[in-house]
């Protein structure tokens with residue numbers, strides 16, 4: 001947050017507190033006028049004008065405060081205008097703060113897109129990518145330490161630690177899965193039509209993330225099956241157990257690949273997103289070994 005935005009933010013916040021009192025004072029002013037004046041044509045016009053001025057001023061102050069707040073705090077909303085924060089568009093919809101690494105970063109993105117295309121058959125998403133090479137850039141868009149994140153199918157943000165093919169492929173896998181779920185609607189997506197564990201396990205698989213081996217035990221795999229929605233994921237996955245969560249999700253996806261192959265996974269995603277098949281019903285026969293052994 002720079003000094004100017006901090007100043008505007010503080011001024012606007014202090015004005016929000018002042019505004020209701022100002023409205024009360026202005027209305028009290030009208031109340032003190034005589035009934036005859038208030039009922040006269042001039043009185044009605046004056047009070048009506050005052051009402052509209054108060055209303056429009058209130059909206060204006062809310063708008064200015066909201067804008068000041070949005071400018072002051074880090075967040076994905078700043079991806080609406082990456083150039084405003086000094087990022088360069090190195091390929092269509094791909095932004096970075098390190099214009100000296102154009103070739104390297106563009107090639108990385110291209111390889112990641114090829115990987116997801118090979119699996120899905122066709123890339124349907126074309127998310128805006130914010131690829132930060134420095135902490136300074138990263139702090140504009142987030143205050144978290146997460147290496148990469150996909151916001152639905154529209155936006156990917158990657159931190160300096162995540163600026164590599166593995167993390168970009170991981171996030172692109174998510175945008176492809178989210179894009180395919182859009183047909184089902186936002187509630188089905190949020191409700192885990194395609195469960196969070198599957199989305200994460202598939203992302204680890206396609207990105208060949210060697211931090212995870214996918215050799216979780218049965219207990220951990222059953223634990224991961226409970227991460228149906230991203231709400232479940234964020235409720236239960238912590239700073240301590242996140243490696244287990246990813247590894248267990250990957251183990252489940254590896255198990256499914258052993259059962260039905262990558263082609264089976266692709267078909268499963270299609271069945272759920274295009275034919276309204278229930279994910280858990282579709283995989284139930286393949287989970288028997290895990291659940292009943």
Ligand SMILES: [Zn+2]
Nearest residue numbers: 170174200203
């Ligand atoms: Zn992920």
